[in-house]
Amino acid sequence: MEPFTSDQASEYISLSQEVFAPIYPPLAYGIMRRTKFETRHPIVADLGGGAGLLLSEFVSLGASCGILIDQNINMAFFAKKKWEKEIPGASLYALLGNSEALPLANESVDLVVSRNSMHLWANIQMAWKNVWRILKPAGAAFIGRGYGPDLDEKTRSEVKKRRKIWNTNRCEEKEVEQPSPAPETIAQMVEEIGFQTVEIVPDAKAYWIMAIK
Numbered sequence: 001m002e003p004f005t006s007d008q009a010s011e012y013i014s015l016s017q018e019v020f021a022p023i024y025p026p027l028a029y030g031i032m033r034r035t036k037f038e039t040r041h042p043i044v045a046d047l048g049g050g051a052g053l054l055l056s057e058f059v060s061l062g063a064s065c066g067i068l069i070d071q072n073i074n075m076a077f078f079a080k081k082k083w084e085k086e087i088p089g090a091s092l093y094a095l096l097g098n099s100e101a102l103p104l105a106n107e108s109v110d111l112v113v114s115r116n117s118m119h120l121w122a123n124i125q126m127a128w129k130n131v132w133r134i135l136k137p138a139g140a141a142f143i144g145r146g147y148g149p150d151l152d153e154k155t156r157s158e159v160k161k162r163r164k165i166w167n168t169n170r171c172e173e174k175e176v177e178q179p180s181p182a183p184e185t186i187a188q189m190v191e192e193i194g195f196q197t198v199e200i201v202p203d204a205k206a207y208w209i210m211a212i213k
Ligand SMILES: C[S@@+](CC[C@H](N)C(=O)[O-])C[C@H]1O[C@@H](n2cnc3c(N)ncnc32)[C@H](O)[C@@H]1O
Pocket: 003, 004, 012, 016, 047, 048, 049, 050, 051, 053, 054, 069, 070, 071, 072, 075, 097, 098, 099, 100, 114, 115, 116, 117, 120, 121, 122
């Protein structure tokens, strides 16, 4: 898989701010609730965290620390600058790195999240092995694609409408999106790595994998 180019990065930064912004707060809240971390101040890592809009929501909800890892320097730099300007002093860190070789110590993180990135990873199995490695015992991962399984229908259809307008205004030809691997394939792989419970969480046409170590 080709890494994000700097043009794709600036396009996605605008897209996440102008179109996707409303999906991140309910997604973060839903993940905290589903993984039972909402009152436990977890250390959260976001793989392929992009512009950082999802990760900062976890800190707003009580996470003790957020670490964004992205292989694209424009993304990681944008997130760092945005946080410094808008929420100075927040426990948020942006690292340049790869999901397949995470720059974090063994058993150092409570919750690993990732939205709309796994389908771009060159070696998904290697990345999940890394997720296992950095998670503390009983830590959780919530990784997948979509607007979020807990998004209300009104917001979902507004975001879909804005996305359509965005596509019409920006591209003469609609870019073909990379498909996701089958959820059952990923779930089985995650089980084989050793996660205790693995659940496929549907999200409209997409899905998430929730796994507890
Ligand atoms: C479509 S964007 C999604 C960004 C963000 N998660 C969001 O939902 O707004 C995908 C991101 O994954 C990153 N990415 C792709 N492959 C990666 C990998 N192997 N390791 C780390 N980041 C990766 C890209 O650089 C990009 O920032």
